[in-house]
Amino acid sequence: PSPLGPTPKLVIDLERLQQLPKDKAGPLARYAATIQSQRGDYNGKVLSIRQEDLRSLAVIYDKSPAELTEELINWGILDAEARRAVESL
Numbered sequence: 001p002s003p004l005g006p007t008p009k010l011v012i013d014l015e016r017l018q019q020l021p022k023d024k025a026g027p028l029a030r031y032a033a034t035i036q037s038q039r040g041d042y043n044g045k046v047l048s049i050r051q052e053d054l055r056s057l058a059v060i061y062d063k064s065p066a067e068l069t070e071e072l073i074n075w076g077i078l079d080a081e082a083r084r085a086v087e088s089l
C-alpha cells in the first residue's frame, strides 16, 4: 500500500468546467454530462469519475493520461491530488 494513503478520487469541478471556453472544455463537458445523465446525478457541484474514463478522455484529447491530468489541474478542474490517481494508468 502507498505510504500516502489510498488512491485519491478523480473529482471534476463542474462549476469551473462551465467557466472555461468551449474549444478547450467542450469534449470533457459533454463526457461529464453523459455520466451525469447515466447516473441521474444532476445537481452536484462536483462529479467523481472513473479512472478508466480519464484514460478515454486522454485519447479524446490526444494526450497521455498524465499530460491531460496536468492540463486539467492547470484549468482548475482537478485537484493536484489527482496526479496520484493517474500514476497507475
Ligand code: C2E
Pocket (backbone or CB within 6 Å): 035, 038, 039, 040, 048, 049, 050, 053
Ligand atoms: P454499471 O457500470 O453496470 O453500474 C451499475 C451500478 O453499479 C451503478 O449505477 C452504480 O450504482 C454502481 N456502480 C458501478 N461502479 C461503481 C463505482 O465505481 N462506484 C460507485 N459508487 N458505484 C458504482 P448508476 O450509478 O446508476 O450507473 C448506471 C450506469 O451508467 C452504469 O452501469 C454505467 O454503465 C454508467 N455510468 C455511470 N457512471 C459512470 C462513470 O463514471 N463512467 C462510466 N464509464 N460509466 C458510468
Ligand code: C2E
Pocket (backbone or CB within 6 Å): 009, 011, 041, 042, 043, 044, 045, 046, 047, 048, 049
Ligand atoms: P467524498 O467522496 O469525499 O465526497 C464529498 C462530497 O463531494 C459528497 O458528499 C458530494 O457532495 C460531493 N461529490 C463527490 N462526488 C460526487 C459526484 O460524483 N456527484 C455528486 N453529485 N456529488 C459528488 P456526500 O454525497 O454527502 O458524500 C459524503 C461521503 O460519503 C463521500 O465523500 C464518500 O466518502 C461517501 N460516499 C458518497 N457516495 C458514495 C459512493 O457512491 N461511493 C462511495 N464509495 N462513497 C460514497
Ligand code: C2E
Pocket (backbone or CB within 6 Å): 009, 010, 039, 048, 049, 050, 051, 052
Ligand atoms: P467509489 O465508489 O469510492 O469506488 C472506488 C473504486 O472501487 C472504483 O474506482 C472502482 O475501482 C471500485 N468500484 C466501486 N464500485 C464498483 C462496482 O460496482 N463495480 C466495479 N467493477 N468496481 C467498483 P473508479 O472506477 O475509478 O471510480 C472512482 C469513483 O467514481 C467512484 O468511487 C465513484 O465515486 C465514481 N463512480 C464510478 N463509477 C460510478 C457509477 O457507475 N455510478 C456512480 N454513482 N459513481 C461512479
